[in-house]
Amino acid sequence: xxxxxxxxxxxxxxxxxxxxxxxxxxxxxxxxxxxxxxxxxxxxxxxxxxxxxxxxxxxxxxxxxxxxxxxxxxxxxxxxxxxxxxxxxxxxxxxxxxxxxxxxxxxxxxxxxxxxxxxxxxxxxxxxxxxxxxxxxxxxxxxxxxxxxxxxxxxxxxxxxxxxxxxxxxxxxxxxxxxxxxxxxxxxxxxxxxxxxxxxxxxxxxxxxxxxxxxxxxxxxxxxxxxxxxxxxxxxxxxxxxxxxxxxxxxxxx
Amino acid sequence: xxxxxxxxxxxxxxxxxxxxxxxxxxxxxxxxxxxxxxxxxxxxxxxxxxxxxxxxxxxxxxxxxxxxxxxxxxxxxxxxxxxxxxxxxxxxxxxxxxxxxxxxxxxxxxxxxxxxxxxxxxxxxxxxxxxxxxxxxxxxxxxxxxxxxxxxxxxxxxxxxxxxxxxxxxxxxxxxxxxxxxxxxxxxxxxxxxxxxxxxxxxxxxxxxxxxxxxxxxxxxxxxxxxxxxxxxxxxxxxxxxxxxxxxxxxxxxxxxxxxxxx
Amino acid sequence: xxxxxxxxxxxxxxxxxxxxxxxxxxxxxxxxxxxxxxxxxxxxxxxxxxxxxxxxxxxxxxxxxxxxxxxxxxxxxxxxxxxxxxxxxxxxxxxxxxxxxxxxxxxxxxxxxxxxxxxxxxxxxxxxxxxxxxxxxxxxxxxxxxxxxxxxxxxxxxxxxxxxxxxxxxxxxxxxxxxxxxxxxxxxxxxxxxxxxxxxxxxxxxxxxxxxxxxxxxxxxxxxxxxxxxxxxxxxxxxxxxxxxxxxxxxxxxxxxxxxxxxxxxxxxxxxxxxxxxxxxxxxxxxxxxxxxxxxxxxxxxxxxxxxxxxxxxxx
Numbered sequence: 001x002x003x004x005x006x007x008x009x010x011x012x013x014x015x016x017x018x019x020x021x022x023x024x025x026x027x028x029x030x031x032x033x034x035x036x037x038x039x040x041x042x043x044x045x046x047x048x049x050x051x052x053x054x055x056x057x058x059x060x061x062x063x064x065x066x067x068x069x070x071x072x073x074x075x076x077x078x079x080x081x082x083x084x085x086x087x088x089x090x091x092x093x094x095x096x097x098x099x100x101x102x103x104x105x106x107x108x109x110x111x112x113x114x115x116x117x118x119x120x121x122x123x124x125x126x127x128x129x130x131x132x133x134x135x136x137x138x139x140x141x142x143x144x145x146x147x148x149x150x151x152x153x154x155x156x157x158x159x160x161x162x163x164x165x166x167x168x169x170x171x172x173x174x175x176x177x178x179x180x181x182x183x184x185x186x187x188x189x190x191x192x193x194x195x196x197x198x199x200x201x202x203x204x205x206x207x208x209x210x211x212x213x214x215x216x217x218x219x220x221x222x223x224x225x226x227x228x229x230x231x232x233x234x235x236x237x238x239x240x241x242x243x244x245x246x247x248x249x250x251x252x253x254x
Numbered sequence: 255x256x257x258x259x260x261x262x263x264x265x266x267x268x269x270x271x272x273x274x275x276x277x278x279x280x281x282x283x284x285x286x287x288x289x290x291x292x293x294x295x296x297x298x299x300x301x302x303x304x305x306x307x308x309x310x311x312x313x314x315x316x317x318x319x320x321x322x323x324x325x326x327x328x329x330x331x332x333x334x335x336x337x338x339x340x341x342x343x344x345x346x347x348x349x350x351x352x353x354x355x356x357x358x359x360x361x362x363x364x365x366x367x368x369x370x371x372x373x374x375x376x377x378x379x380x381x382x383x384x385x386x387x388x389x390x391x392x393x394x395x396x397x398x399x400x401x402x403x404x405x406x407x408x409x410x411x412x413x414x415x416x417x418x419x420x421x422x423x424x425x426x427x428x429x430x431x432x433x434x435x436x437x438x439x440x441x442x443x444x445x446x447x448x449x450x451x452x453x454x455x456x457x458x459x460x461x462x463x464x465x466x467x468x469x470x471x472x473x474x475x476x477x478x479x480x481x482x483x484x485x486x487x488x489x490x491x492x493x494x495x496x497x498x499x500x501x502x503x504x505x506x507x508x509x510x511x512x513x514x515x516x517x
Numbered sequence: 518x519x520x521x522x523x524x525x526x527x528x529x530x531x532x533x534x535x536x537x538x539x540x541x542x543x544x545x546x547x548x549x550x551x552x553x554x555x556x557x558x559x560x561x562x563x564x565x566x567x568x569x570x571x572x573x574x575x576x577x578x579x580x581x582x583x584x585x586x587x588x589x590x591x592x593x594x595x596x597x598x599x600x601x602x603x604x605x606x607x608x609x610x611x612x613x614x615x616x617x618x619x620x621x622x623x624x625x626x627x628x629x630x631x632x633x634x635x636x637x638x639x640x641x642x643x644x645x646x647x648x649x650x651x652x653x654x655x656x657x658x659x660x661x662x663x664x665x666x667x668x669x670x671x672x673x674x675x676x677x678x679x680x681x682x683x684x685x686x687x688x689x690x691x692x693x694x695x696x697x698x699x700x701x702x703x704x705x706x707x708x709x710x711x712x713x714x715x716x717x718x719x720x721x722x723x724x725x726x727x728x729x730x731x732x733x734x735x736x737x738x739x740x741x742x743x744x745x746x747x748x749x750x751x752x753x754x755x756x757x758x759x760x761x762x763x764x765x766x767x768x769x770x771x772x773x774x775x776x777x778x779x780x781x782x783x784x785x786x787x788x789x790x791x792x793x794x795x796x797x798x799x800x801x802x803x804x805x806x807x808x809x810x811x812x813x814x815x816x817x818x819x820x821x822x823x824x825x826x827x828x829x830x831x832x833x
Contacts, residue, residue: 096436107426110457121434126441154723290534337693374530409613412568420576450582455715458577465573469566
């Protein structure tokens with residue numbers, strides 16, 4: 001019988017002096033219309049260049065938290081991106097700064113061609129056409145999919161779609177990349193390719209995943225969520241050793 | 255979480271819930287028909303119809319105010335009927351000049367308008383009560399029993415089954431678009447209406463293709479279970495004496511309402 | 518919670534009983550024909566397809582885009598359904614959608630559902646398919662333009678017929694309802710056209726095989742074209758006529774006895790429980806209305822049949 005821990009957050013600030021210059025979440029509380037409380041007093045800070053993994057069992061509130069980061073959901077508490085508070089008036093500006101990629105790429109790709117999907121963000125922002133072209137090329141280059149520019153999104157494989165989905169937000173040059181289960185549903189080759197991609201991207205990122213091998217490999221910092229709360233936030237290596245903690249929150253040591 | 259949005263059915267153990275769905279569909283239709291047949295200005299009859307409705311609410315054990323709370327759905331359409339007040343028939347009640355327009359409300363017009371609104375308001379509540387006390391699959395069965403062609407009821411069954419799936423996809427597509435609809439200071443965002451319409455059309459096209467291809471998979475699954483073109487369903491509805499009694503009672507009440515409206 | 522905020526779903530109480538019944542009659546006949554046609558020409562695979570398509574139309578009606586100042590454009594889908602699925606399947610799909618909207622969401626009444634199905638389902642499918650079919654052999658640009666025009670006209674025609682129904686029922690005044698409905702729907706129709714065109718363009722790009730197979734396999738194509746053109750012309754001609762010269766139209770209607778039908782204070786179907794409508798004017802107007810509508814429908818079927826036979830003879 002596993003021993004269940006009382007959930008005391010380990011708030012070892014790994015990056016001393018990190019004042020949350022990219023992302024600050026303070027005491028976020030959110031409940032759905034039917035009363036179900038999805039987030040309780042969630043607080044989080046991310047600094048420039050950090051790569052942070054968000055792990056926890058299904059229903060822990062990871063996706064819910066992510067949907068708050070670009071204002072799709074709004075709960076009680078304060079949040080800001082690069083100093084700009086997330087408020088109803090600021091949402092368009094926030095969305096240009098937060099690159100949120102959903103779990104299912106089919107939801108993300110809604111244009112006929114790859115080019116149009118990647119171009120949507122910059123186009124909507126009102127950038128001039130040549131700038132848009134430049135950004136699309138840049139984004140596709142970052143995900144190593146330049147050849148796919150004129151392909152039809154509909155015909156791509158899951159792995160290809162996931163990379164294009166990332167490109168669709170990279171073209172907006174966001175401050176932070178927020179990915180929901182990027183490696184879910186990928187075969188080993190596509191997964192390896194994605195891991196390499198994430199390693200190379202020089203952007204602050206918050207990535208939720210069940211894939212603890214990938215977490216261990218890529219993300220120096222790990223945040224564990226369970227039942228709407230953050231129960232641990234610290235160096236991945238150290239947390240991964242704490243088997244009791246992992247098991248208590250539905251995780252298995254890789 | 256989403257399923258609730260499409261479930262107009264409210265679970266309860268009441269007389270109405272337990273009635274045969276055919277009876278409920280027919281009686282609701284007759285009740286709405288009765289409203290339509292009541293002449294303009296039959297206030298007493300309208301009032302009684304409303305009381306009958308309240309009593310039906312009570313029978314459903316969903317609360318007397320259940321349909322009332324949900325009844326203002328037709329309100330925007332009221333605007334369409336407002337011009338009835340200014341009918342050329344009847345005695346003028348006032349003379350309003352608004353710019354080049356001259357509006358003359360008449361007594362006939364007011365009576366007409368009031369009657370239309372009451373009929374509509376009462377009828378929509380009857381429909382609301384019907385769906386609240388009858389599971390949708392049971393309603394589909396009821397229509398099959400009432401000889402609506404099977405192909406139509408089958409299409410509606412599929413519609414119902416996949417409605418949630420598809421609307422969920424639409425919500426997520428809309429969410430994805432929202433997430434990438436950003437703006438930067440100093441630039442006008444959103445481009446043109448035409449562009450936005452095109453993007454929306456693309457989303458519709460995407461949705462269409464996914465739906466089309468999904469139907470292929472469904473057909474394959476159906477074939478795997480022996481489907482050869484005829485959908486056989488179990489229709490476990492048997493009319494019981496309480497159903498007949500309810501039907502008879504309802505018809506009597508409706509006739510009484512009609513009588514009240516004529517005198 | 519309304520999923521289709523287009524002001525075309527008429528609730529119960531707004532149309533008088535005679536009009537409701539007339540349109541129920543037309544709808545039942547047309548849908549019956551659609552059923553027999555779909556049974557014949559399509560396989561059983563089409564039933565799940567039509568069901569999903571109905572769910573698609575329903576869901577697609579939730580797609581919106583900001584137009585201006587807080588308003589947003591929406592989508593009805595009748596023309597698109599007919600263009601991609603063929604006219605008869607399109608009719609069945611729209612019937613299912615409108616039925617569920619009325620039944621489950623009270624978006625549109627029950628007694629008036631026949632009229633709603635006619636306006637938003639039958640009319641839009643006929644115009645959409647009829648016009649598109651006439652250019653189905655042409656190049657892509659022509660087809661897209663025509664599809665857009667067809668979608669726009671379809672919305673306009675729905676609005677016009679709905680206005681006429683409301684007027685004939687005595688619910689509204691002609692000179693108020695027609696300009697209002699048409700004015701609003703001229704704009705809404707643009708949104709419909711834009712979305713329809715973009716959707717078809719998308720499908721052409723990704724699965725062109727889907728469109729061609731439907732356009733070619735629909736039999737009696739020419740009949741549809743003529744029907745579509747005739748109805749569209751009627752819509753186009755009647756609308757400015759109605760809004761510009763309501764008095765003229767009202768005079769005509771009065772002469773024919775229509776006006777009496779709409780505005781009679783004591784119009785009763787079962788006055789004092791005697792045998793219904795033996796009164797001269799009432800009977801003649803009912804008959805006139807029903808005959809008029811049935812004539813249009815009959816013309817379509819006859820022309821379609823004649824042309825089909827002609828085609829067959831030519832091939833032999």
